[in-house]
Amino acid sequence: MIYRILPLVLLFLMSFAPKATNNVKNIETDPKMVASNVTMSMAAKIEMVYNSLNANNFAIPQMDCFKRAMEGFYALKQSGAIEKDIITIIDFSMSSTKKRLWVIDLTSNTILFNSVVSHGMKSGGEYATSFSNSQNSNKSSLGFYVTGETYIGKHGLSLKLDGQERGINHNARARAVVMHGANYANPSILRSQGYLGRSQGCPAIPESLKNQIINTVKGKSCLFIFHPSRSYEIASKLVS
Template identity: 60%
Template sequence: MIYKFCPAVLLLILSFSPGNLFFSETKNVKEIAKVIKTSSETNEEAIYNSLNSNQFALPQLESFKEALKGFYILKEKGLISKNILTLIDFSMSSNSKRLWVIDLTTNTILYNSLVAHGRNTGNEFATSFSNSPQSFKSSLGFYATGEIYSGKHGNSLKLDGLEKGINSNARERAVVIHGAEYVSNSFIQNNKRLGRSLGCPALPLELTDKIIQTIKDKSCLFIYFPSDSYKGASKLIS
Protein backbone atom coordinates (compact mmCIF):
# COMPACT_ATOMS: atom_id res chain seq x y z
CA MET A 1 0.00 0.00 0.00
CA ILE A 2 1.26 3.51 -0.82
CA TYR A 3 0.32 6.04 1.83
CA LYS A 4 -0.35 9.62 0.87
CA PHE A 5 0.12 11.93 3.81
CA CYS A 6 -1.16 15.48 4.00
CA PRO A 7 1.39 18.25 4.77
CA ALA A 8 0.44 18.22 8.45
CA VAL A 9 1.31 14.55 8.74
CA LEU A 10 4.62 14.95 6.93
CA LEU A 11 5.53 17.92 9.12
CA LEU A 12 4.78 15.92 12.26
CA ILE A 13 6.82 12.93 11.08
CA LEU A 14 9.78 15.04 10.03
CA SER A 15 9.73 16.99 13.29
CA PHE A 16 10.73 13.91 15.29
CA SER A 17 14.51 13.65 15.62
CA PRO A 18 16.12 10.22 16.07
CA GLY A 19 16.77 11.14 19.70
CA ASN A 20 13.16 12.02 20.35
CA LEU A 21 12.02 8.79 18.75
CA PHE A 22 14.42 6.81 20.93
CA PHE A 23 13.25 8.30 24.22
CA SER A 24 9.49 8.59 23.53
CA GLU A 25 8.85 6.21 20.65
CA THR A 26 5.48 4.94 21.91
CA LYS A 27 4.10 8.43 22.48
CA ASN A 28 5.33 9.72 19.12
CA VAL A 29 3.94 6.75 17.17
CA LYS A 30 0.56 7.25 18.83
CA GLU A 31 0.62 10.94 17.93
CA ILE A 32 1.48 10.13 14.29
CA ALA A 33 -1.30 7.54 14.11
CA LYS A 34 -3.75 10.04 15.55
CA VAL A 35 -2.86 12.67 12.97
CA ILE A 36 -2.99 10.12 10.12
CA LYS A 37 -6.45 9.02 11.27
CA THR A 38 -7.64 12.63 11.50
CA SER A 39 -6.11 13.38 8.10
CA SER A 40 -7.92 10.41 6.55
CA GLU A 41 -11.25 11.49 7.99
CA THR A 42 -10.64 15.04 6.81
CA ASN A 43 -9.84 13.73 3.33
CA GLU A 44 -13.15 11.81 3.18
CA GLU A 45 -15.03 14.89 4.28
CA ALA A 46 -13.10 16.99 1.78
CA ILE A 47 -14.16 14.66 -1.04
CA TYR A 48 -17.75 14.83 0.21
CA ASN A 49 -17.63 18.63 0.34
CA SER A 50 -16.19 18.77 -3.17
CA LEU A 51 -18.92 16.62 -4.72
CA ASN A 52 -20.59 18.15 -7.76
CA SER A 53 -24.24 17.52 -6.85
CA ASN A 54 -25.34 17.97 -10.46
CA GLN A 55 -28.53 19.48 -8.98
CA PHE A 56 -29.22 16.29 -6.99
CA ALA A 57 -29.44 16.04 -3.22
CA LEU A 58 -26.25 14.90 -1.50
CA PRO A 59 -26.15 11.63 0.45
CA GLN A 60 -25.66 11.76 4.19
CA LEU A 61 -22.04 12.31 5.20
CA GLU A 62 -21.82 9.21 7.41
CA SER A 63 -23.07 6.84 4.73
CA PHE A 64 -20.71 8.39 2.16
CA LYS A 65 -17.70 8.07 4.46
CA GLU A 66 -18.37 4.38 5.12
CA ALA A 67 -18.89 3.76 1.40
CA LEU A 68 -15.63 5.51 0.53
CA LYS A 69 -13.62 3.54 3.11
CA GLY A 70 -14.78 0.24 1.67
CA PHE A 71 -14.35 1.44 -1.90
CA TYR A 72 -10.65 2.19 -1.36
CA ILE A 73 -10.01 -1.23 0.21
CA LEU A 74 -11.84 -3.10 -2.55
CA LYS A 75 -10.09 -1.10 -5.26
CA GLU A 76 -6.70 -1.89 -3.75
CA LYS A 77 -7.55 -5.59 -3.59
CA GLY A 78 -8.65 -5.56 -7.25
CA LEU A 79 -12.19 -6.67 -6.39
CA ILE A 80 -13.58 -3.64 -8.19
CA SER A 81 -12.07 -1.89 -11.18
CA LYS A 82 -14.13 1.22 -11.88
CA ASN A 83 -14.10 4.60 -10.14
CA ILE A 84 -17.87 4.43 -9.87
CA LEU A 85 -19.51 4.18 -6.46
CA THR A 86 -23.19 3.34 -6.00
CA LEU A 87 -24.50 4.15 -2.54
CA ILE A 88 -27.89 3.03 -1.22
CA ASP A 89 -28.97 4.47 2.14
CA PHE A 90 -31.58 2.23 3.73
CA SER A 91 -31.80 4.43 6.81
CA MET A 92 -33.98 6.73 4.71
CA SER A 93 -37.67 6.44 3.85
CA SER A 94 -38.39 4.36 0.76
CA ASN A 95 -40.43 7.34 -0.44
CA SER A 96 -37.23 9.34 -0.90
CA LYS A 97 -34.47 9.09 -3.48
CA ARG A 98 -31.93 7.08 -1.52
CA LEU A 99 -29.65 5.71 -4.26
CA TRP A 100 -26.70 7.66 -5.63
CA VAL A 101 -24.35 6.79 -8.48
CA ILE A 102 -21.14 8.78 -8.08
CA ASP A 103 -18.24 9.17 -10.50
CA LEU A 104 -15.22 9.40 -8.19
CA THR A 105 -12.92 10.45 -11.03
CA THR A 106 -14.81 13.71 -11.45
CA ASN A 107 -16.53 13.71 -8.01
CA THR A 108 -19.87 14.07 -9.76
CA ILE A 109 -23.23 12.59 -8.83
CA LEU A 110 -24.56 10.96 -11.98
CA TYR A 111 -27.90 9.66 -10.70
CA ASN A 112 -30.09 10.01 -7.60
CA SER A 113 -33.00 7.60 -7.63
CA LEU A 114 -35.73 5.77 -5.77
CA VAL A 115 -34.78 2.18 -4.89
CA ALA A 116 -36.79 -0.64 -3.32
CA HIS A 117 -35.89 -2.88 -0.41
CA GLY A 118 -37.07 -6.45 0.27
CA ARG A 119 -40.66 -7.10 1.32
CA ASN A 120 -39.60 -8.65 4.65
CA THR A 121 -37.07 -5.91 5.34
CA GLY A 122 -39.77 -3.40 6.25
CA ASN A 123 -42.64 -1.28 5.00
CA GLU A 124 -41.81 2.36 4.32
CA PHE A 125 -38.61 2.04 6.33
CA ALA A 126 -36.07 -0.78 6.22
CA THR A 127 -35.57 -2.42 9.62
CA SER A 128 -34.42 -6.04 9.12
CA PHE A 129 -31.76 -7.60 6.87
CA SER A 130 -30.65 -11.10 5.97
CA ASN A 131 -28.22 -13.11 3.85
CA SER A 132 -30.44 -16.21 3.96
CA PRO A 133 -32.11 -17.71 0.88
CA GLN A 134 -35.89 -17.27 0.75
CA SER A 135 -35.77 -14.56 3.42
CA PHE A 136 -37.07 -11.96 0.95
CA LYS A 137 -34.94 -9.44 2.82
CA SER A 138 -32.28 -7.02 1.64
CA SER A 139 -28.64 -7.55 2.59
CA LEU A 140 -26.32 -4.78 3.72
CA GLY A 141 -22.71 -4.17 2.80
CA PHE A 142 -20.41 -4.07 -0.19
CA TYR A 143 -21.01 -5.69 -3.57
CA ALA A 144 -19.20 -5.84 -6.90
CA THR A 145 -21.47 -5.40 -9.88
CA GLY A 146 -21.44 -8.21 -12.40
CA GLU A 147 -22.78 -8.86 -15.87
CA ILE A 148 -26.00 -7.80 -17.57
CA TYR A 149 -28.54 -10.46 -18.48
CA SER A 150 -32.11 -10.46 -19.77
CA GLY A 151 -34.62 -11.88 -17.29
CA LYS A 152 -38.28 -11.58 -16.35
CA HIS A 153 -37.70 -7.93 -15.47
CA GLY A 154 -35.87 -7.18 -18.71
CA ASN A 155 -32.23 -6.14 -18.60
CA SER A 156 -30.90 -6.83 -15.11
CA LEU A 157 -27.50 -6.67 -13.42
CA LYS A 158 -26.04 -9.48 -11.35
CA LEU A 159 -24.36 -8.70 -8.03
CA ASP A 160 -21.61 -10.43 -6.07
CA GLY A 161 -21.75 -9.94 -2.31
CA LEU A 162 -18.24 -9.34 -1.01
CA GLU A 163 -18.86 -9.79 2.72
CA LYS A 164 -19.06 -13.35 4.00
CA GLY A 165 -22.10 -14.02 6.13
CA ILE A 166 -23.52 -10.58 5.38
CA ASN A 167 -24.34 -10.59 1.65
CA SER A 168 -22.28 -13.48 0.24
CA ASN A 169 -25.39 -15.37 -0.91
CA ALA A 170 -26.41 -12.66 -3.38
CA ARG A 171 -25.81 -14.82 -6.47
CA GLU A 172 -27.52 -17.84 -4.94
CA ARG A 173 -30.50 -15.69 -3.92
CA ALA A 174 -30.65 -14.00 -7.35
CA VAL A 175 -30.33 -10.59 -5.73
CA VAL A 176 -29.88 -8.35 -8.77
CA ILE A 177 -30.53 -4.82 -9.92
CA HIS A 178 -33.63 -4.65 -12.10
CA GLY A 179 -36.43 -2.30 -13.00
CA ALA A 180 -39.95 -2.52 -11.56
CA GLU A 181 -43.23 -0.68 -12.03
CA TYR A 182 -43.68 -0.51 -8.26
CA VAL A 183 -40.65 1.76 -7.98
CA SER A 184 -42.35 5.01 -8.94
CA ASN A 185 -43.89 8.17 -7.54
CA SER A 186 -47.32 7.02 -8.69
CA PHE A 187 -47.01 3.85 -6.58
CA ILE A 188 -46.06 5.98 -3.57
CA GLN A 189 -49.07 8.25 -4.10
CA ASN A 190 -51.44 5.29 -4.29
CA ASN A 191 -49.93 3.20 -1.47
CA LYS A 192 -48.26 5.72 0.85
CA ARG A 193 -44.95 3.91 0.35
CA LEU A 194 -42.73 2.51 -2.39
CA GLY A 195 -43.25 -1.05 -3.58
CA ARG A 196 -40.97 -3.81 -2.32
CA SER A 197 -38.94 -6.55 -3.98
CA LEU A 198 -37.91 -10.07 -2.98
CA GLY A 199 -34.60 -8.64 -1.76
CA CYS A 200 -33.35 -6.92 -4.91
CA PRO A 201 -32.48 -3.20 -5.08
CA ALA A 202 -35.13 -2.53 -7.75
CA LEU A 203 -35.09 0.73 -9.72
CA PRO A 204 -37.55 2.90 -11.67
CA LEU A 205 -38.08 1.52 -15.16
CA GLU A 206 -37.05 4.76 -16.85
CA LEU A 207 -33.63 4.77 -15.16
CA THR A 208 -32.78 1.08 -15.05
CA ASP A 209 -30.90 0.71 -18.35
CA LYS A 210 -28.97 3.97 -17.87
CA ILE A 211 -27.83 3.07 -14.37
CA ILE A 212 -27.03 -0.54 -15.26
CA GLN A 213 -24.88 0.50 -18.22
CA THR A 214 -23.00 2.94 -15.99
CA ILE A 215 -22.27 0.63 -13.06
CA LYS A 216 -21.87 -2.81 -14.74
CA ASP A 217 -18.67 -4.88 -14.72
CA LYS A 218 -17.00 -4.61 -11.31
CA SER A 219 -17.98 -1.28 -9.88
CA CYS A 220 -18.69 -0.85 -6.16
CA LEU A 221 -22.17 -0.96 -4.64
CA PHE A 222 -22.66 -0.24 -0.93
CA ILE A 223 -25.94 -0.68 0.93
CA TYR A 224 -25.83 1.38 4.12
CA PHE A 225 -27.76 1.17 7.37
CA PRO A 226 -26.56 2.32 10.82
CA SER A 227 -26.42 -1.23 12.18
CA ASP A 228 -24.10 -2.05 15.09
CA SER A 229 -24.22 -5.75 14.19
CA TYR A 230 -23.13 -4.98 10.63
CA LYS A 231 -20.31 -2.74 11.79
CA GLY A 232 -19.14 -5.45 14.15
CA ALA A 233 -19.17 -8.12 11.46
CA SER A 234 -17.81 -6.14 8.51
CA LYS A 235 -14.07 -6.23 7.86
CA LEU A 236 -14.30 -3.31 5.43
CA ILE A 237 -15.51 -0.50 7.68
CA SER A 238 -14.54 -1.64 11.20
Protein backbone atom coordinates in the same frame (compact mmCIF):
# COMPACT_ATOMS: atom_id res chain seq x y z
CA MET B 1 30.12 37.31 32.77
CA ILE B 2 28.24 36.27 29.65
CA TYR B 3 31.07 33.90 28.68
CA ARG B 4 30.59 32.03 31.96
CA ILE B 5 26.83 31.68 31.52
CA LEU B 6 26.79 30.68 27.83
CA PRO B 7 28.29 27.16 28.30
CA LEU B 8 25.73 26.42 31.02
CA VAL B 9 22.90 27.52 28.73
CA LEU B 10 24.18 25.33 25.90
CA LEU B 11 24.56 22.35 28.22
CA PHE B 12 21.03 22.89 29.49
CA LEU B 13 19.56 22.97 25.94
CA MET B 14 21.53 19.91 24.82
CA SER B 15 20.19 17.88 27.71
CA PHE B 16 16.70 18.09 26.18
CA ALA B 17 17.67 17.17 22.61
CA PRO B 18 17.86 13.35 22.93
CA LYS B 19 14.46 13.19 24.62
CA ALA B 20 12.85 15.18 21.81
CA THR B 21 14.44 12.91 19.20
CA ASN B 22 13.29 9.82 21.06
CA ASN B 23 9.76 11.18 21.24
CA VAL B 24 9.69 11.71 17.47
CA LYS B 25 10.95 8.16 16.91
CA ASN B 26 8.35 6.80 19.29
CA ILE B 27 5.57 8.59 17.42
CA GLU B 28 6.85 7.31 14.08
CA THR B 29 7.22 3.68 15.17
CA ASP B 30 4.41 3.19 17.69
CA PRO B 31 1.83 1.05 15.80
CA LYS B 32 -1.05 2.73 17.59
CA MET B 33 0.16 6.18 16.59
CA VAL B 34 0.76 5.10 12.99
CA ALA B 35 -2.72 3.55 12.78
CA SER B 36 -4.21 6.72 14.19
CA ASN B 37 -2.43 8.83 11.59
CA VAL B 38 -3.64 6.56 8.78
CA THR B 39 -7.21 6.83 10.08
CA MET B 40 -6.94 10.59 10.27
CA SER B 41 -5.57 10.72 6.74
CA MET B 42 -8.41 8.55 5.40
CA ALA B 43 -11.03 10.59 7.26
CA ALA B 44 -9.55 13.80 5.85
CA LYS B 45 -9.51 12.36 2.34
CA ILE B 46 -13.15 11.27 2.56
CA GLU B 47 -14.20 14.64 3.97
CA MET B 48 -12.40 16.40 1.13
CA VAL B 49 -14.20 14.26 -1.47
CA TYR B 50 -17.54 14.84 0.26
CA ASN B 51 -17.09 18.60 0.44
CA SER B 52 -16.08 18.79 -3.22
CA LEU B 53 -19.02 16.74 -4.56
CA ASN B 54 -20.75 18.24 -7.57
CA ALA B 55 -24.39 17.66 -6.58
CA ASN B 56 -25.52 18.16 -10.19
CA ASN B 57 -28.83 19.54 -8.85
CA PHE B 58 -29.41 16.40 -6.75
CA ALA B 59 -29.46 15.96 -2.99
CA ILE B 60 -26.27 14.53 -1.52
CA PRO B 61 -26.02 11.50 0.81
CA GLN B 62 -25.57 11.95 4.55
CA MET B 63 -21.94 12.18 5.64
CA ASP B 64 -22.13 9.13 7.92
CA CYS B 65 -23.40 6.96 5.08
CA PHE B 66 -20.90 8.43 2.60
CA LYS B 67 -17.96 7.91 4.98
CA ARG B 68 -18.66 4.20 5.38
CA ALA B 69 -19.24 3.79 1.66
CA MET B 70 -15.88 5.36 0.85
CA GLU B 71 -14.01 3.32 3.47
CA GLY B 72 -15.17 0.14 1.76
CA PHE B 73 -14.60 1.56 -1.71
CA TYR B 74 -10.95 2.31 -0.99
CA ALA B 75 -10.43 -1.12 0.60
CA LEU B 76 -11.98 -2.92 -2.38
CA LYS B 77 -10.09 -0.74 -4.84
CA GLN B 78 -6.81 -1.53 -3.12
CA SER B 79 -7.55 -5.27 -3.18
CA GLY B 80 -8.32 -5.17 -6.91
CA ALA B 81 -11.92 -6.31 -6.46
CA ILE B 82 -13.29 -3.24 -8.24
CA GLU B 83 -12.01 -1.56 -11.39
CA LYS B 84 -14.27 1.44 -11.95
CA ASP B 85 -14.15 4.72 -10.03
CA ILE B 86 -17.93 4.62 -9.76
CA ILE B 87 -19.78 4.03 -6.51
CA THR B 88 -23.48 3.33 -5.96
CA ILE B 89 -24.71 4.21 -2.46
CA ILE B 90 -28.09 3.08 -1.09
CA ASP B 91 -29.17 4.50 2.25
CA PHE B 92 -31.79 2.22 3.81
CA SER B 93 -32.02 4.40 6.90
CA MET B 94 -34.22 6.64 4.76
CA SER B 95 -37.90 6.26 3.90
CA SER B 96 -38.66 4.44 0.65
CA THR B 97 -40.54 7.55 -0.39
CA LYS B 98 -37.21 9.38 -0.67
CA LYS B 99 -34.53 9.24 -3.33
CA ARG B 100 -32.06 7.13 -1.39
CA LEU B 101 -29.85 5.77 -4.17
CA TRP B 102 -26.89 7.69 -5.56
CA VAL B 103 -24.51 6.86 -8.38
CA ILE B 104 -21.34 8.92 -8.08
CA ASP B 105 -18.47 9.29 -10.53
CA LEU B 106 -15.42 9.58 -8.24
CA THR B 107 -13.17 10.70 -11.09
CA SER B 108 -15.08 13.95 -11.44
CA ASN B 109 -16.75 13.82 -7.98
CA THR B 110 -20.11 14.21 -9.69
CA ILE B 111 -23.46 12.70 -8.72
CA LEU B 112 -24.78 11.08 -11.89
CA PHE B 113 -28.10 9.71 -10.61
CA ASN B 114 -30.27 10.07 -7.51
CA SER B 115 -33.29 7.78 -7.40
CA VAL B 116 -35.79 5.90 -5.29
CA VAL B 117 -34.96 2.22 -4.75
CA SER B 118 -36.92 -0.68 -3.31
CA HIS B 119 -36.00 -2.92 -0.39
CA GLY B 120 -37.09 -6.50 0.34
CA MET B 121 -40.74 -7.12 1.25
CA LYS B 122 -39.77 -8.80 4.54
CA SER B 123 -37.34 -6.02 5.42
CA GLY B 124 -40.10 -3.57 6.32
CA GLY B 125 -42.81 -1.30 4.97
CA GLU B 126 -41.95 2.31 4.36
CA TYR B 127 -38.63 1.78 6.15
CA ALA B 128 -36.23 -1.14 5.93
CA THR B 129 -35.48 -2.38 9.42
CA SER B 130 -34.61 -6.09 9.08
CA PHE B 131 -31.93 -7.68 6.89
CA SER B 132 -30.79 -11.16 5.99
CA ASN B 133 -28.28 -13.13 3.94
CA SER B 134 -30.46 -16.26 3.93
CA GLN B 135 -32.15 -17.99 1.01
CA ASN B 136 -35.88 -17.29 0.62
CA SER B 137 -35.80 -14.59 3.32
CA ASN B 138 -37.20 -11.95 0.92
CA LYS B 139 -35.06 -9.46 2.83
CA SER B 140 -32.41 -7.03 1.67
CA SER B 141 -28.77 -7.58 2.61
CA LEU B 142 -26.55 -4.76 3.76
CA GLY B 143 -22.92 -4.10 2.92
CA PHE B 144 -20.59 -3.99 -0.06
CA TYR B 145 -21.11 -5.57 -3.45
CA VAL B 146 -19.18 -5.67 -6.71
CA THR B 147 -21.32 -5.26 -9.80
CA GLY B 148 -21.12 -8.13 -12.25
CA GLU B 149 -22.49 -8.85 -15.70
CA THR B 150 -25.83 -7.88 -17.20
CA TYR B 151 -28.50 -10.24 -18.52
CA ILE B 152 -32.03 -10.07 -19.83
CA GLY B 153 -34.51 -11.57 -17.36
CA LYS B 154 -38.18 -11.25 -16.45
CA HIS B 155 -37.55 -7.58 -15.58
CA GLY B 156 -35.62 -6.92 -18.78
CA LEU B 157 -32.07 -5.64 -18.45
CA SER B 158 -30.75 -6.69 -15.04
CA LEU B 159 -27.38 -6.61 -13.26
CA LYS B 160 -25.86 -9.39 -11.17
CA LEU B 161 -24.27 -8.49 -7.84
CA ASP B 162 -21.54 -10.25 -5.88
CA GLY B 163 -21.65 -9.71 -2.12
CA GLN B 164 -18.21 -9.07 -0.64
CA GLU B 165 -18.96 -9.67 3.04
CA ARG B 166 -19.19 -13.24 4.30
CA GLY B 167 -22.16 -13.82 6.56
CA ILE B 168 -23.65 -10.47 5.56
CA ASN B 169 -24.32 -10.61 1.82
CA HIS B 170 -22.14 -13.34 0.28
CA ASN B 171 -25.24 -15.29 -0.82
CA ALA B 172 -26.40 -12.48 -3.13
CA ARG B 173 -25.70 -14.32 -6.37
CA ALA B 174 -27.13 -17.59 -5.10
CA ARG B 175 -30.25 -15.72 -3.94
CA ALA B 176 -30.53 -13.97 -7.33
CA VAL B 177 -30.28 -10.57 -5.61
CA VAL B 178 -29.76 -8.31 -8.61
CA MET B 179 -30.36 -4.73 -9.68
CA HIS B 180 -33.34 -4.46 -12.03
CA GLY B 181 -36.15 -2.17 -12.99
CA ALA B 182 -39.69 -2.74 -11.74
CA ASN B 183 -43.10 -1.12 -12.05
CA TYR B 184 -43.48 -1.26 -8.26
CA ALA B 185 -40.32 0.85 -7.96
CA ASN B 186 -41.73 3.72 -9.98
CA PRO B 187 -42.33 6.91 -7.97
CA SER B 188 -45.94 7.07 -9.22
CA ILE B 189 -46.86 4.21 -6.88
CA LEU B 190 -46.22 6.49 -3.90
CA ARG B 191 -49.46 8.32 -4.64
CA SER B 192 -51.55 5.16 -4.34
CA GLN B 193 -49.99 3.36 -1.36
CA GLY B 194 -47.81 5.93 0.40
CA TYR B 195 -44.52 4.01 0.10
CA LEU B 196 -42.52 2.35 -2.63
CA GLY B 197 -43.29 -1.21 -3.71
CA ARG B 198 -40.97 -3.91 -2.38
CA SER B 199 -38.88 -6.64 -3.93
CA GLN B 200 -37.75 -10.13 -2.91
CA GLY B 201 -34.50 -8.61 -1.71
CA CYS B 202 -33.28 -6.90 -4.87
CA PRO B 203 -32.44 -3.18 -5.07
CA ALA B 204 -35.14 -2.48 -7.68
CA ILE B 205 -35.12 0.87 -9.45
CA PRO B 206 -37.56 2.79 -11.70
CA GLU B 207 -38.03 1.40 -15.20
CA SER B 208 -37.27 4.80 -16.66
CA LEU B 209 -33.75 4.82 -15.18
CA LYS B 210 -32.75 1.15 -15.25
CA ASN B 211 -30.90 1.15 -18.59
CA GLN B 212 -28.93 4.29 -17.78
CA ILE B 213 -28.01 3.27 -14.26
CA ILE B 214 -27.21 -0.38 -15.00
CA ASN B 215 -25.05 0.46 -18.03
CA THR B 216 -23.16 3.03 -15.95
CA VAL B 217 -22.38 0.81 -12.96
CA LYS B 218 -21.98 -2.65 -14.56
CA GLY B 219 -18.60 -4.36 -14.72
CA LYS B 220 -16.84 -4.25 -11.35
CA SER B 221 -17.93 -1.05 -9.70
CA CYS B 222 -18.74 -0.74 -5.99
CA LEU B 223 -22.26 -0.81 -4.58
CA PHE B 224 -22.90 -0.19 -0.88
CA ILE B 225 -26.18 -0.66 0.99
CA PHE B 226 -26.14 1.30 4.25
CA HIS B 227 -28.16 1.13 7.43
CA PRO B 228 -26.94 2.29 10.87
CA SER B 229 -27.20 -1.27 12.17
CA ARG B 230 -24.90 -2.00 15.08
CA SER B 231 -24.83 -5.69 14.23
CA TYR B 232 -23.61 -4.89 10.71
CA GLU B 233 -20.85 -2.60 11.94
CA ILE B 234 -19.65 -5.28 14.37
CA ALA B 235 -19.60 -7.97 11.67
CA SER B 236 -18.21 -5.90 8.79
CA LYS B 237 -14.47 -5.83 8.14
CA LEU B 238 -14.77 -3.03 5.59
CA VAL B 239 -16.09 -0.18 7.74
CA SER B 240 -14.82 1.28 11.00
